[in-house]
Amino acid sequence: MQQNRHVLSHPLVNARLSHLRLATTSSKDFREGIHDISLVLGIEASRDLEEDTFDGQTPIGPFTGSIIKPRIGLTPILRAGLGMTDALLTLFPAAPVYHLGLFREKVSLHPVEYYSKLPSAPNVDICFLLDPLVATGGTACAALSMLLEWGIPCKRHYTSVSDTDLANYFSE
Numbered sequence: 001m002q003q004n005r006h007v008l009s010h011p012l013v014n015a016r017l018s019h020l021r022l023a024t025t026s027s028k029d030f031r032e033g034i035h036d037i038s039l040v041l042g043i044e045a046s047r048d049l050e051e052d053t054f055d056g057q058t059p060i061g062p063f064t065g066s067i068i069k070p071r072i073g074l075t076p077i078l079r080a081g082l083g084m085t086d087a088l089l090t091l092f093p094a095a096p097v098y099h100l101g102l103f104r105e106k107v108s109l110h111p112v113e114y115y116s117k118l119p120s121a122p123n124v125d126i127c128f129l130l131d132p133l134v135a136t137g138g139t140a141c142a143a144l145s146m147l148l149e150w151g152i153p154c155k156r157h158y159t160s161v162s163d164t165d166l167a168n169y170f171s172e
Contacts (some may be wrong), residue, residue: 006106008044013037031083034132044162052138068092071125072154075100077143078115081130088128102139111142118150119169126151145151 004061050069072092073076076085078101085097101115127147131140169172 008041013040031158035087038084038130038132039090041084042088042091042128049126061118071123072126073078073122073127074129074130075096075118075143076130077102077139077146084130085134088130098127100143102142104139109138111139113142113146115147120147122151124152 013078016033016037020030021035026034047066049072051066052069054065054067056065057063072095074085074088074092074095075098078081078099081100089095097117098119099115100113101116102111104110105112129140129143129147131143136148
């Protein structure tokens with residue numbers, strides 16, 4: 001299981017996350033903190049994306065450049081995942097965004113879908129599931145199942161705080 005899970009331990013992330021947890025943190029500071037943490041998470045999580053090369057021309061001469069090969073999609077879980085979306089769109093400006101609305105039913109605590117903007121057929125190669133704060137992982141696991149049923153091998157879930165149940169689900 002541990003090989004499928006990467007825990008980002010970075011002083012900047014730890015400091016921003018600690019600030020987010022304070023009862024005195026304003027809404028503005030919370031949104032900015034989620035954005036900053038998401039940007040670092042996105043950079044770290046995209047470290048192993050496959051690249052293609054192309055030949056280009058600078059004002060001085062030719063060069064060989066690179067582009068990200070897989071088509072990337074972003075799937076925020078409403079509403080909390082929206083806070084991560086802008087940061088990931090900074091990294092992947094052409095990425096389509098597919099919103100998923102899920103809530104936990106109060107009695108059974110099972111996730112219930114109330115909204116989905118997944119197209120009928122996948123038009124991306126990799127989908128990043130965005131959900132900043134995860135308690136039990138049930139909603140994120142349900143969203144992951146929806147993406148897998150849609151036909152996208154979603155092996156990346158970005159969260160600021162996660163539970164071991166979710167980590168176990170990703171290792172299966």
